[in-house]
Each structure stands twice: as structure tokens, then as C-alpha cells.
Amino acid sequence: MTESYLLGIDVGGTSIKMAIFSNDGDLMEKWSIATNKEKDGEYILEDISVSVKEKWQEMDLQANQFIGAGVGVPGFVDIEHGTIDFAVNIGWRDYPISSILSQHLGLPVVVDNDANLAAAGEYWRGAGVDAEDLILLTLGTGVGGGIIVKGDILHGVAGMAGEIGHVTMIPEAGSPCNCGKSGCLETVASATGMVRMARETIEHNTNSRLYQIWQENGEITTKDIFACAENNDTEAVTIINNAMYYLGLATANIANVLNPEKIVIGGGVSGAGEDLLRPLRFYYDTYALPKVKEHSTFAVAELGNDAGVAGAAWAAKTKAK
Amino acid sequence: MTESYLLGIDVGGTSIKMAIFSNDGDLMEKWSIATNKEKDGEYILEDISVSVKEKWQEMDLQANQFIGAGVGVPGFVDIEHGTIDFAVNIGWRDYPISSILSQHLGLPVVVDNDANLAAAGEYWRGAGVDAEDLILLTLGTGVGGGIIVKGDILHGVAGMAGEIGHVTMIPEAGSPCNCGKSGCLETVASATGMVRMARETIEHNTNSRLYQIWQENGEITTKDIFACAENNDTEAVTIINNAMYYLGLATANIANVLNPEKIVIGGGVSGAGEDLLRPLRFYYDTYALPKVKEHSTFAVAELGNDAGVAGAAWAAKTKAK
Numbered sequence: 001m002t003e004s005y006l007l008g009i010d011v012g013g014t015s016i017k018m019a020i021f022s023n024d025g026d027l028m029e030k031w032s033i034a035t036n037k038e039k040d041g042e043y044i045l046e047d048i049s050v051s052v053k054e055k056w057q058e059m060d061l062q063a064n065q066f067i068g069a070g071v072g073v074p075g076f077v078d079i080e081h082g083t084i085d086f087a088v089n090i091g092w093r094d095y096p097i098s099s100i101l102s103q104h105l106g107l108p109v110v111v112d113n114d115a116n117l118a119a120a121g122e123y124w125r126g127a128g129v130d131a132e133d134l135i136l137l138t139l140g141t142g143v144g145g146g147i148i149v150k151g152d153i154l155h156g157v158a159g160m161a162g163e164i165g166h167v168t169m170i171p172e173a174g175s176p177c178n179c180g181k182s183g184c185l186e187t188v189a190s191a192t193g194m195v196r197m198a199r200e201t202i203e204h205n206t207n208s209r210l211y212q213i214w215q216e217n218g219e220i221t222t223k224d225i226f227a228c229a230e231n232n233d234t235e236a237v238t239i240i241n242n243a244m245y246y247l248g249l250a251t252a253n254i255a256n257v258l259n260p261e262k263i264v265i266g267g268g269v270s271g272a273g274e275d276l277l278r279p280l281r282f283y284y285d286t287y288a289l290p291k292v293k294e295h296s297t298f299a300v301a302e303l304g305n306d307a308g309v310a311g312a313a314w315a316a317k318t319k320a321k
Numbered sequence: 322m323t324e325s326y327l328l329g330i331d332v333g334g335t336s337i338k339m340a341i342f343s344n345d346g347d348l349m350e351k352w353s354i355a356t357n358k359e360k361d362g363e364y365i366l367e368d369i370s371v372s373v374k375e376k377w378q379e380m381d382l383q384a385n386q387f388i389g390a391g392v393g394v395p396g397f398v399d400i401e402h403g404t405i406d407f408a409v410n411i412g413w414r415d416y417p418i419s420s421i422l423s424q425h426l427g428l429p430v431v432v433d434n435d436a437n438l439a440a441a442g443e444y445w446r447g448a449g450v451d452a453e454d455l456i457l458l459t460l461g462t463g464v465g466g467g468i469i470v471k472g473d474i475l476h477g478v479a480g481m482a483g484e485i486g487h488v489t490m491i492p493e494a495g496s497p498c499n500c501g502k503s504g505c506l507e508t509v510a511s512a513t514g515m516v517r518m519a520r521e522t523i524e525h526n527t528n529s530r531l532y533q534i535w536q537e538n539g540e541i542t543t544k545d546i547f548a549c550a551e552n553n554d555t556e557a558v559t560i561i562n563n564a565m566y567y568l569g570l571a572t573a574n575i576a577n578v579l580n581p582e583k584i585v586i587g588g589g590v591s592g593a594g595e596d597l598l599r600p601l602r603f604y605y606d607t608y609a610l611p612k613v614k615e616h617s618t619f620a621v622a623e624l625g626n627d628a629g630v631a632g633a634a635w636a637a638k639t640k641a642k
Contacts, residue, residue, distance in 0.1 A: 076612065133478045147578070149470055156580020157454045158616040167574040168608045179610060253488040253571075254578055257468070259477020287489045289500060291397065295479040 005061065006316045007069035007107065009048060010114060010308030011035065013089035016048060019309035020055070023067065023317060025125045029059060030309065040091030049104035063106040068320025070312030071097060072114035079159050082111045108320040110312075116153045116162060117311030118303075119146025122264050124314040126307060127299040131262035135254065136301065137164060137247070138267035139276075142178070143186040147258065152318075164254060165190070169246045189247040191222045191269050197239045198225055208235045226272045241279055248283025255284070255292050266301030273300055326382065327637045328390035328428065330369060331435060331629030332356065334410035337369060340630035341376070344388065344638060346446045350380060351630060361412030370425035384427040389641025391633030392418060393435035400480050403432045429641040431633075437474045437483060438632030439624075440467025443585050445635040447628060448620040452583035456575065457622065458485060458568070459588035460597075463499070464507040468579065473639075485575060486511070490567045510568040512543045512590050518560045519546055529556045547593045562600055569604025576605070576613050587622030594621055 005028070010017040012035060019030035033051050036043045056062060075087025082098020084090075102109040112120075119128075119136035128134040132151040138144040145164030147154040154161045165186035166179050174183020175196065187193050198220045202211040210233070213224050228236035251263060263284075269276065277298055285293055303310055326349070331338040333356060340351035354372050357364045377383060396408030403419020405411075423430040433441075440449075440457035449455040453472040459465040466485030468475040475482045486507035487500050495504020496517065508514050519541045523532040531554070534545050549557035572584060584605075590597065598619055606614055624631055 131478075133482075145578075149475060152471075154470060154579070156613075156616075157452075157582035158580055158612055160580040160610065160613050160616070161454075161578065163577045163580075163610055163613070166577050166610050168570060171570055171608065181608070181610070249489060249492055250574075253574065256484045256487050257466075257482065257575055257578065258475070259479055259481040259484075261478035287492065287502070289481065289484055289487050289502070291479060292477075292481050292484070295477075295481070 005066045006313035007052065007066055007105075008309035008312035008314075008316065009069060009071045010117070010312055011044065011071060011073045011087075011090060012114070013037075013074065016044070017305065017309050018048070018052065018055070019306065019313065020059070020061070021310070021313040025310070025313070027306070027310070029055065030306065031055065035090070037091055040093070041087075041095075044090065045097065045101050045104060049101065052105060066107050068108040068110060068316035069101065069105060070110045070112070070117065070315035070320070071101065072112060072117035072308045072312045073097070074114045077111055077113050077159050079112060079155055082109060084111070108316075110315045110319045112153065112312075112315055113146075113159065113162075114308050115144040116146045116155070117315060118144070118266065118307040119148055119162070119264075119311065120153055120314045121303050121307035121310030121312075122266070122301055123148045123151070125310045126302040127264045128262045131260070133258065133260045134262045134264060135164070135251070135258065135260045136264045136266055136307075137251070138301070139190060139247075139265065139269035140267035141190060141192050143190045143247075144267065149258070164250065167250050167254070169250055185246060185250045189243045189250070191267075194222050194225055194239055194243050194269070195220055197242060198235075201235045201239065205235060209233045210235055222269050222272070226275050229275065240276070244276065244279035245283050248280050249287050251280070252284045252287035252292075255288050255296055259292055260296055263296060263298050264301050265298065266304075266307065270300050326387045327634035328373065328387055328426075329630035329632070329634035329637065330390060330392045331438070331633055332365065332392060332394050332408075332411060333435070334358075334395065337365070338626065338630050339369070339373065339376070340627065340634065341380070341382070342631070342634040346631070346634070348627065348631070350376065351627065352376065356411070358412055361414070362408075362416075365411065366418065366422050366425060370422065373426060387428050387637075389429040389431060389637035390422065390426060391431045391433070391438065391636035391641070392422065393433060393438035393629045393633045394418070395435045398432055398434050398480050400433060400476055403430065405432070429637075431636045431640045433474065433633075433636055434467075434480065434483075435629050436465040437467040437476070438636060439465070439587065439628040440469055440483070440585075440632065441474055441635045442624050442628035442630070442632030443587070443622055444469045444472070446631045447623040448585045449583045452581070454579065454581045455583045455585060456485070456572070456579065456581045457585045457587055457628075458572070459622075460511055460568075460586065460590035461588035462511060462513050464511045465588065470579070485571065488571050488575070490571055506567060506571045510564045510571070512588075515543050515546055515560055515564050515590070516541055518563060519556075522556045522560065526556060530554045531556055543590050543593070547596055550596065561597070565597065565600035566604050569601050570608050572601070573605045573608035573613075576609050576617055580613055581617055584617060584619050585622050586619065587625075587628065591621050
């Protein structure tokens with residue numbers, strides 16, 4: 001029997017997503033389990049293999065029908081050795097995922113950073129199909145990034161490439177960032193950054209609609225900000241405009257360096273669609289070189305939460321040996 | 322007889338540099354001819370082939386001993402077809418260099434942008450040997466850039482990748498740039514940019530040493546600025562510091578995206594060596610992510626004007642077919 005299936009695994013801080021794809025990229029099955037973070041995540045790989053084997057039995061599949069498995073992890077990955085240097089949300093440190101999981105499953109296992117694999121997923125089966133040079137930006141609690149160059153993931157010398165969220169946009173007196181620096185793109189263009197800007201706004205302006213929402217709900221979300229902006233609320237429009245100014249400038253600068261064909265925007269905030277893309281494109285067009293601009297288009301990510309497992313399956317397909 | 326030589330050609334606005342390398346990268350011979358820009362450069366390729374054939378005769382070599390030729394051109398290159406879209410300093414537009422020169426020489430000919438090939442040259446035989454992920458920044462009248470990723474030139478979708486000089490560093494009210502935008506890195510970190518800053522300084526400060534130099538010589542050069550800074554001249558130190566602030570910030574931001582092993586500084590200004598690298602490293606270290614910083618080192622370019630022909634020979638070696 002020819003090997004014809006791919007296993008994609010996306011390890012997150014609260015759940016582990018898994019999926020089986022055909023070699024052509026059709027999603028056959030997907031499911032998820034909770035992430036057991038006890039004892040620095042030492043039960044996770046066994047949990048995964050038990051769950052995968054149950055699924056195989058259920059679907060009447062066997063290991064020898066699989067080309068391999070790909071695993072995405074939020075953290076620093078030693079790609080060459082299939083080892084996690086450090087995954088703060090999971091607890092793994094110097095953890096040889098590839099060899100352990102490979103033994104459990106009887107399959108070759110490829111490991112990469114989850115943001116890189118999400119970019120590969122959108123390139124393989126999502127908004128970036130056939131765009132061999134692609135940037136994925138995920139706007140959520142942070143700003144994540146993954147870069148595809150000539151149809152492959154860009155890793156750099158230490159697997160750190162694609163850290164677009166930590167490009168410095170406010171060099172002096174910017175807000176502190178989780179990475180230890182300050183003024184990073186993530187501090188102004190993430191959901192967290194936009195909500196922080198909203199809070200700063202209502203401190204000085206208790207008449208604003210955003211202040212009312214905060215009083216009613218005890219919080220402000222990016223959905224609130226986009227909803228207010230749809231009603232032409234000045235403060236909300238200004239917040240989105242500020243965030244997209246920084247994102248557009250950063251994206252244009254990166255595009256002047258990488259000359260991508262497609263820039264895919266994913267993550268929770270990307271649900272705002274054109275309300276986000278319109279100001280983003282405006283600032284991008286202001287700062288990108290004409291020929292860079294001409295050859296690039298923006299798109300909203302299509303795979304949502306499945307991008308990670310799709311990219312993991314792609315990694316299995318293209319890199320498992 | 323085995324094919325064992327490589328021909329490297331670097332077409333510039335005033336001269337065309339040529340060199341013969343062994344397949345291992347030893348420089349056997351180099352020479353140059355003047356660039357004849359008459360009739361939009363239509364004599365250039367014939368001039369090159371006449372000169373190459375003379376050299377071959379002189380050295381008792383023949384076409385069939387060569388693997389191929391590489392040609393670097395300052396302009397926009399259609400890599401795939403070996404065509405120049407537009408080389409403003411030469412006069413070529415939609416010009417099929419590869420096929421014409423290949424006919425003249427009886428060799429496969431590979432064409433690329435000159436800055437890209439300079440980066441490849443430093444990677445192959447210069448300051449970046451074995452650094453598979455490398456950035457070359459050339460500081461001269463402009464700021465040029467070339468990027469090596471996984472041991473190959475990064476081109477992007479339209480051959481525009483590496484335009485690091487046109488990353489926007491001053492988004493509001495920056496100086497106009499040759500590219501049509503304003504506030505580009507090139508406007509503040511090139512020789513031209515530093516001299517402009519010196520002129521702005523002496524407008525307000527006729528007591529400065531730089532003002533005296535301008536009065537004596539009718540001009541100010543970057544050499545003057547670095548010489549004054551060596552004598553602790555406040556204005557000169559501030560100019561260099563400003564330029565390196567922008568260069569360090571831009572380089573750190575690009576490094577957060579590319580995670581390079583080596584950042585090579587070339588071009589005329591790089592002659593300042595440590596006087597330039599010291600402030601550059603300071604700002605780079607401020608804005609680069611810790612793990613990106615740890616894995617990267619700065620170096621001054623080693624090949625000088627030979628980087629272009631070396632990279633062209635490398636392109637012939639790795640891409641001629």
C-alpha cells in the first residue's frame with residue numbers, strides 16, 4: 001500500500017489540534033484534545049500518540065499509510081534536530097519532540113514553530129496558494145509572523161526568522177513588550193495593543209462611546225472598537241488608524257526587503273476584513289516601493305484555526321524523511 | 322578538457338569590471354573597460370565580448386574551458402529570462418542580455434542585480450564565507466542591499482528583494498529620496514545623507530570644524546566627518562551617531578525578520594571600520610531580539626570592488642545551465 005496520508009499536529013497552550021490530510025492536501029479528519037501542562041508538559045506527547053492511534057483505529061488506518069507527521073509548537077525550535085529549545089506556554093525546554101513522537105507513532109516527525117507552519121498552511125491550502133513568496137501576519141493577543149520564500153519556510157540561522165511582531169516601531173518611550181524590548185509592532189498593532197490604546201483614550205475622554213462600553217461591560221474588545229468605528233466614532237477610528245499606520249509602515253518596510261507576492265492577515269482581528277485592510281493598504285501603499293507594491297496583494301487568511309495543522313501536514317509532506 | 326573556469330562581469334555606469342575565477346573561487350585575472358553609454362548602451366555587450374576574447378587569447382584559454390558567465394547590472398533584472406527590465410545608469414530597457422551575450426561568448430550567461438551579486442561575492446569568497454544567511458549593506462552614495470538566504474540570493478516575486486536602502490526610517494517629513502519616496506534609510510545613512518546632515522549642521526553653527534572644512538575645500542566628505550569625530554568634534558560625532566542610529570534600528574528590524582548569521586557592511590563609508598561599527602552595534606543591540614543578536618555578527622566587507630565580479634562568477638558556478 002502506498003503512503004498517502006499526512007498527520008498535522010498543532011500544539012497550543014490550551015488545546016492540541018490534530019488533523020489527517022491526503023497527500024494532495026484534502027482535510028480528511030480533524031479533532032483536538034486538551035493540553036495537559038502538568039510536569040512541564042511531559043504527558044503531552046503520549047496523549048497525542050494515544051489520541052492519534054484511537055483515531056487511526058476509528059478510521060481503519062495504519063502508520064504505514066502515512067508519509068509522516070508535522071508538529072507546530074509555540075516557541076523556539078531547533079529545526080534541524082527536531083528539538084524544542086524553549087516553549088514557555090507548554091513548559092518544554094530542550095525537549096527532543098521529533099525522536100520521542102517518532103518512536104510513539106512509528107512515523108518520521110518534523111517539528112517547526114507554529115507561526116511558521118501557519119504561514120505554510122495558508123501557502124499550501126489557504127489564501128496564499130501558489131504565492132511562493134508570502135508573509136503571514138497574525139493579529140491576536142500578539143502579532144505573529146511567518147515567511148515563505150521560494151515556496152519554503154524562512155528560518156534564518158537560529159530559527160528566529162519571521163519575528164515581525166518584534167520589529168521596533170516606536171524606538172523611544174514605546175510601551176513595554178513581552179519580549180523584553182519596548183515599542184514593538186506587537187505593542188501597537190495586536191488586539192492587546194489596540195485595547196490598550198482604547199483604554200488610554202477613555203482616560204482622557206469619558207464622553208466617548210468606548211468609555212460607555214467599558215462602563216457597561218467592564219472591558220473593551222477589538223470587536224467593540226471596530227463596531228464603534230463603523231458608526232464613525234472618532235476615537236475608535238483614530239485607534240484603528242494608528243494601529244494600521246504602524247502595521248502598514250512595518251509591512252511596507254518588510255516588503256521592501258522581501259518583495260512578497262502575497263501578504264496574508266490572520267488571527268482574531270482579521271475578522272474585521274475590509275475595515276482593517278482599507279487603512280492597512282493605504283499606509284502600505286504610502287511606504288512600499290512602487291514595484292514592490294505593484295507585485296503584492298493583501299488577503300485575509302482562509303484557514304482560521306486549521307492553518308497550523310495544514311502547515312504541519314505540509315511540513316510532513318515536504319520534509320519528512 | 323573539463324570546464325573549470327568562471328567569468329564574472331560587473332557592469333557599472335562608468336566602467337565594466339571583468340574577472341576570471343577558478344571553479345574553487347581563486348581569482349586568476351581581473352581587468353576593466355570603460356562603459357560606452359552611447360545609443361542607450363547598445364555597444365556594451367559587444368565591447369565586453371571583444372575584451373573577453375582578447376583576454377582569453379592572452380591567457381591561452383577557450384570558451385569550452387568555462388562553466389559559464391555571470392553578469393551584474395545596476396537595475397531591475399528579470400532573473401528568470403536573463404533580461405534587464407530597466408537599468409537607468411546604463412540606458413538598457415527590456416534588454417535580453419543573457420541571450421545576446423551567450424551568443425557572443427558561446428557560454429551560458431546568468432544575469433542578476435549588482436547588489437545581489439556583491440552579497441553573493443562576500444558570501445562565497447569574502448567576509449561572509451559559510452554564513453548561509455547573510456545581509457550585505459553597502460554604504461556609498463546610496464544604501465544598497467543584498468540578501469543571502471540558505472546559501473542563495475533572495476529575489477522575491479519580482480526581483481526587488483533586498484531594497485534595504487528604501488526602508489522608511491522617517492515616516493513624516495523625511496528628506497526626499499531618489500526612489501520617489503521620502504525618509505528612506507538611504508537619505509540618512511548613506512555618504513550623501515551624512516554629508517547632507519553635515520551641511521544642515523553648519524548652516525546653524527558656523528563655528529564648527531565642519532564649517533571650516535567646507536570653507537577651505539568647498540565640500541565636505543564622509544572622510545572629513547569621521548576625521549573630525551576622531552578628534553571628538555561634537556557635531557561630527559552627532560552626525561555619525563544619527564546615521565548609525567537609523568542604520569542600527571533598520572538593521573535590527575530586518576534581522577528580527579531574517580535572523581541572519583552575518584551582517585556585512587561594504588561601500589566607501591565602510592572604510593571607517595570600527596568608528597562606524599561601534600555605534601552601529603550599539604543601536605543594533607538595542608533593537609534586535611536577544612536570540613537574533615546572539616547569533617549574528619557584523620563584519621566589514623573584504624572584497625571591495627571585486628565583490629561584484631566574484632558574485633557574478635558564483636552565479637555562473639551555481640546557476641549556469
